[in-house]
Amino acid sequence: MLTYIFVIAITAEAMSGALAAGRRNMDLFGVALIAFMTALGGGTVRDMLLGNYPVVWTQHPLYIYLTIGAGLFTIVIAKYMRRLNRIFLLVDAMGLVAFTIIGCNVALRLEYETPVVIMAGITTGIFGGILRDIMCNRMPQVLRHELYASVSFLVAILYLGMIHFGINENINLIISFVFGLSMRMAAIRWSWSLPVFSYSPDRWNG
């Protein structure tokens, strides 16, 4: 099941990357590259951090075609995206949860300690979006808007907690998804966000 959701999720992330590239007036190649990086960049950074070679997508060329295809297809349907916004946000939230759980599992298999497992989950969940924003020369959005990275963090904690208490894997997945999707949707609906830290310049940090 996680694989199906993963495939849907990388498609959604690729589309989000393509839209960001479109806002910067990039050419077709830029759209394809940023779609690819947004969808698969989180897992790539995770694999490089954990020394998990070969990097996952290099063993699944299908993911390359899928994300680039989804990115280019987005150009065609961009004008309908606003209408699809709700579905898009839902699929994106599914991706966030799926990426987080997959990232945790990779680090667990490599026998890293719990805090590193959580970092691996979050990295998989949010780093594609961070790379997208760096490539588009803007501040990482995931660190400023409604709860997003925090949802990834809480899902990782919940998922690992249930593993710790020996909960059946399928039940664990269902609970983690219900929890993660609810949190994210509620955060969007009621504009939940973390407190912001605002600091005015001083000399040294000029």
Add this chain to the structure above:
Amino acid sequence: MLTYIFVIAITAEAMSGALAAGRRNMDLFGVALIAFMTALGGGTVRDMLLGNYPVVWTQHPLYIYLTIGAGLFTIVIAKYMRRLNRIFLLVDAMGLVAFTIIGCNVALRLEYETPVVIMAGITTGIFGGILRDIMCNRMPQVLRHELYASVSFLVAILYLGMIHFGINENINLIISFVFGLSMRMAAIRWSWSLPVFSYSPDRWNG
């Protein structure tokens, strides 16, 4: 032959990095670092993606001296660069083709599948320029201007196609270079570029 062209190419890329650093008023250290990253960053990212350790330049300290030296030398000759613009563009195009072919060969030797080999070629070809632009806090130029990344893509396809059909390596190299240089020069001469995708902001991509 490829090695000679590679050495010329990293020199040219280092100079392009130094000029970009100069536009941001960086100090000598910044110029040296960005020259180094522009010239060797593409191959470094490729090696890190493919798990190809040790990273190439760590085994060839000469490349470190060469790129940093070329970067600092650029400061001296910067005022003549405009006059040298045509030669510079030609050498840069040679670098793009050489980097692409070298990147493909590294991935081939590690027995990655064809789509990954192509990605390795493109990464080697364009990622130095992308790192340069990220360090200089600007949009990656290679994804917006005249055909550049696309030339890398087409050269990779052509080169691998000729390997597939058993063409002699030297003939393959010559054809790939003639094709790649012609494409790039024609793109500059007649301002060929890919269609651009322009998308206006919506709430979620704020």
Add this chain to the structure above:
Amino acid sequence: MLTYIFVIAITAEAMSGALAAGRRNMDLFGVALIAFMTALGGGTVRDMLLGNYPVVWTQHPLYIYLTIGAGLFTIVIAKYMRRLNRIFLLVDAMGLVAFTIIGCNVALRLEYETPVVIMAGITTGIFGGILRDIMCNRMPQVLRHELYASVSFLVAILYLGMIHFGINENINLIISFVFGLSMRMAAIRWSWSLPVFSYSPDRWNG
């Protein structure tokens, strides 16, 4: 001794990351992530470049807690930071020297050649700050202000030179720290900086 200084140093770097995040009005998660990346990013990039797996912090979860804790704690004491500015600059300079020496030692242990050892030292010393600035969408400060990256370079040269001449390790450490701290403090006090390279745009680098 180096370990104690390292712990103090990553705390200081985490605080510098948190302040930079605060200037961009990031949320708590953003503050924590950027504190972590600023403190441990230099060593992480070094380990990924050298193929030094597992990456250091993945084996010391304490560093994760410490840097994130220091980042969040900075929010509480931010209003006193201006008064603490001198201490902060001193600790930051200690960190720069400690990171550089630690980076050199990692590369020495892996038997890389001298230029690569120096690059490893500098990468450990300055890349946390570079990642912080990329995440905050600003130009890397370490390449523009008073001598900073250059201090890392000179400390690496001095430290390796003393190893080459068989100086006792403890004496080497003391001399390297005294030299590095003096250089950095003098650079701040008298605004020493490297010459700047300013280059005005031409067509190709547009």
